[in-house]
Amino acid sequence: MAQNMDESVRTVALAALTKKELRSVLTELGMSAAGSKTDLASRMTEALPSGANVRLRGLELVAIENAEGNEIPLEDLRQPVRVELEPPPPVRDPAECFPGAKIVRGEHHGRVEGFQQVQAVPRGSALTASRKRPRKPDASTDLSTALAGRKGGCVVAIVGDTGAGKTRLLLETPETSSHLEDEQDVTWNSEQAIVSQFGSVEEASTWLLAVGLTSIPSWCKPHHILSTGERYRAVMARMLQKASSPSGKGILVLDNFTNQLDRNTARACSAALSKLVRKLGIVCVVSTALMDTVEWLMPEEIFSCVGCNAGPKRCITSRSGDFVSPKVRICISDRFVIKSLRAGEPVPEDSLADADLPSRQAERLKSEFQYDADDNFAGTRTGEGGAVLVTKVSTDDATLSCDRLFDSAFDGQCMMHVPARETVAPLQAFSLGVITGMSGSAKSVLLRHHFGPPTRVSWAETHSVAAHFASAHEATRCLGLVFLDADKHGSQKYSELSTGEQELANLARVLDLRNVYLDEFTSALDRKLAVRVARAVADHLKSRDDESLGWVVVSCHADVLGPLSSAAQWMYDTWRGRIEPSDAATNDGSFCDEKQDQLAKLDARGVVEVSKDGSCGILRRPSLGLRLSRCEAWLWALFRDHHYKTKSLSRKSRCFVLYEAETGSLVGFVAAIQQVGTPHQDFEAGSESYTATWRAHRTVVLPAWQGLGIGSRLSDACAEVHRRLACMYMAQTVHPRFGEYRDRSVLWEAAKWNHSTRAFKIETWKQRLENKRIKLRIPRYVYAHVYKGPGDDEKEAVTLAAERVAFVP
Template identity: 40%
Template sequence: MARKLQHANQEQQVLVVDNFTNNLDHKTAVCVSACISKQIRRLRMGCVIATNNEDIIAYLQPNMIIRLSSGDVPNIVSIMRIKSPIKTGPKVRIRVSKDRVCSQIGLPADKARHSPYVVKSGLTNSTIESKLKDRFRFDHGEEESSQVQQRRGRTVLRTTVGCDEATNMCNALFDKQFNGECCIALQRFPCKKDLGSFLIGVIVGESGSSKSLLLRHHFGEPALVMWNNDCTVLSHFSSVQTGEMLLQVVGLAMDIGCKVPYNLSEGEMERVNLMRLLDAEDETKHGKVSHIYVDEFTSSLDRSTARDLVINMYKYIRENYTSRRREFVFVTCHFDVLSFATPDWVFDTSFGFYDCRKLERLHCDRYLNERFDFDQYSYMKYSEIETIPVPNIQLELEMCEPWVWMLFRDHHYKTRSLSKRAHTFVLRWNNVLVGFIAAIPHVGRKHQLDLNLDSSKMEPAMKKRKGDQMVAWRAHRTVILPSWQGLGIGSRLSDAVAEVFRLNGYSYYGQTVHPRFGEYRDRSSFWEDSKWNHTTTEYKIESWKQRLENVRIKLLVPKYIYSHIYVGPQGEQQEKEFESDRVTFY
């Protein structure tokens, strides 16, 4: 998608995208839609998007919506022109509890970090917390080598890429040089003995979580269906009766069977491919197990059609293949397929293996969609509306235990370690993880802190000193999960935690080498430059002890530093805007 945007902008063309976000999970689709809309308007280019996902319309904020009906000859159900699309994107606001968060600031780290509010996953697993706690270490050090990963039972895949100018520019942010070798350690997957005999298995996870790699490595290549474009769909089945029955199973009209394959839509093609797999030659008569592996399951379907398909297909499989040696493995990024029917086992790429044969019930928390109600505007052939309401994304900030860092550390751009003195916070959307941030004490004498105590913007409570000692806090680790990036959540998370410390009478400062993070603080009226802002350093100091002993570590590449002090909203007007648009306390 990024390459298409770049090419269309250079050639001054209209960008046309088919099946937009079909292969993405819901929250990734929402964030991608909002970011793409913002980028297209910034470039002032035309774009036509085709999708079956109505949830993303409010995030795209289009100028016109054309809705089509399915069928042999698709009809235009409605045409809607939006006079004034909102160009600011979704409204993101972080909510902070004064009782659960603000009241714990300043307590010793070992006391403040304990909280009755634990992280919940998309699939409920009572053992995930204890497993992560046992494995968690503060000083994790550098990323584990591929040899260590292999010794721990993980499969490591390797490849080598060339290092061009763009790669070297990106590598300048990191402390280690990139030699072109890329490794990925797959999640631990149960062996076939542990899986046992099964009929239906599902590998589910967010976009980009190595689902397809797991399928190929542990089972084999996904099924590939070959078609003869000179023959009709029904002519490819073992019998006409079987073909007609399977058309009903996948929810297609009988006239689809009389079409040639190349005349079918993407959604119709996915369903007739499933029909062919269900009618595959039975190998059990030769004493073999017939394996059928399907990647991107239901990705080309709207969720209502997907629900009916999953229910009917699971029912058909259990009625016709229970007594035969056949195994079906489906790979999908859509968690809702687990709500429609329960397979024999599920492997969640984030939270591990679930043997549904041993569970009374598989708990699946459905994502709460903020949908644009299409039908309320679709009663006329052509209509005009002023605006489409922009969804509000309400995020909740809570203190958490340090082991939660294990769910985020692989996404930090520099390190996987965490200070033992850190206060840790987690950001959620309902029960879905969004981000993580940690802050650590920064204690020293006045001349050792780059704090401007004479600033008119500093609150009196932030100037409290104990003798010649002054207590400050600084940002330690900040991570927004990849599927949530691009909505301005990182800057809001940083502001929220900084405001929590400011309200408790502490000064708070942040230092980063990340350009976008640093440039935001340069522009923001909530942050003030420190004396180290926009400087270049060839050394790094990893601890306060090193600072006092003047011990420095030389960097391979000099780093351009952004360093700021948080001063917060100034005046009644800024405070209202801050609470309305960024962070609210309750």
């Protein structure tokens, strides 16, 4: 046996070593194995005496002999590893992080409070009795029957226009009325991060990830400074935690579900909720005026409210196929991605032609893009100056657990940059201005910082709505302008109105005022009525013939932009980052037309077919088509603030952007870099088929799209691209969502350091070449995997890949 082992050992001259053998020997000697074969041979020649030979068993280094044939002790040749301690985290100075910006400190910078008040000064005496709306006595019977027959793990949706009686139905149903206030019962400590308010880190991680709030930096913020979409998800996580507890009785009730979210964020929230309640066995009852939200919830039953004098129509849905989740698939062009990369072509100039990215914004990002001395992205933030809002939270075990995932320490400071008010022309006196953008794009903060707090209307609980106007005639006129009836709605107390009707009543009270600031404009209304109201408000402001009214309207809903543009002097789209003259002022309808085209495409996606009598419906599977294209590195500037770990990007990275196929909305970003060092141990023998080894570098999905499983698909797509380029693809992460997915997936296999705790890190190529290791201040638990892709004999893997990633000509 020993003789056979000796025969397997061979002696090889330095000049005859292959690249794989050179890498193996250099790694054994503790030296860098990065670079071309010429670089490796040069490094080896410098390290070994002249005329030395190498004895190998396969790729394993056995010994090194000098020119005389004498063995040289390996310990004399091994290059010592240089270990440096990770420097202590500096105290972050907002003034240094954002040069030239005004620093605004305070714990409540993002909370919608300190409103501009419109006081209640009612006329006449108080109402002695309220007028309740007539309703059929058995209005809630069908809903009670439906809930009684459900054992759990289902969704029941209540839909209807504004004022149709959705909330009243929930109040009149015993099974739901006791849970209707659960959302208001969720309270938050403004001095603590949200991750610290779930009882334990494990509970927080479970529920926040479950609702699609995967941004770990957001976990370390207090609730009130989160974006609207993030706040909604955080509340939903707390409510799910309660519903799954014994006191929650397995019932979750959500009134006006996703009203304040843009449609993309609403779809993602709906899909995440639908998946989770079925997994946990919770009965979820939601009411909404947004039908596309219902489609992504995929409910077992739908109750349609058609008015206050009629009971709801019950519709039992069935699926058109065997599916339990939406179909989300990424398509990749074989011609423009695979073939162009294989040919070594640069990124095509028209690679972003179908993406929703204005050319002026692209040019600005390109001009700001730059790298630092370590070849990492160091571009400046969009815009100079502005202000930095700083909030501080207490640090505890929960934030420390999140701290382990960051490249820089979390010191309790939460900073948000508010850009300077950049305009095409000096902002003169105006009648109406509009701030729009997706949920989480700081619209409310921009309103408060540049103009003032939102306008809030006060109401006397003892008087009718009409009594708050100067006269009965004024009540009839103002309520009529917003499509409320003075006799029907004006005679009721404010608290007796539906949520949407309350928003309309508030709007009626401020129609004749100046400097009105409306946040979440029309969010509580069904969208058809919202468009009518927006048009009525625009017409009313134009009729006042005053160019200095100073109204500012904030909305995440694109359908109101067209009607408002007829009266607006300017519009600010947070995605474009500039104040632009309105379409009316420039006679250019391109911006609003573009938004309307996107909405039309969304509206055409209806997936619920209801029978003529409304008693049953067929639910088709909701689908989301995405496209992955090559892109240049400067696009990282739009995504870096949403990365959980770092904002840097290597100069050597290969970058891709993900966008929605129909609307062009940007969705995500992924980058890979070439791996240095030895190949994966399981591919040593058969690695001749691999031309190179690449590894995952950065993966980001914008907050509006989180919760649909896009992140794991984006990772798979990038890996499959490299597999088709005959490259090995490796991925290492400290993010639990990514790591746990790869543990389960048949497309990935564990590397030898999977589920290990790493005490050192190597960040740059320079550190690798210098054989330098940085000792982490906090060791990190890592997940490490190698992508193997769908095997020919693995039917399940092939099907999984077809559902997730597809290649097109």
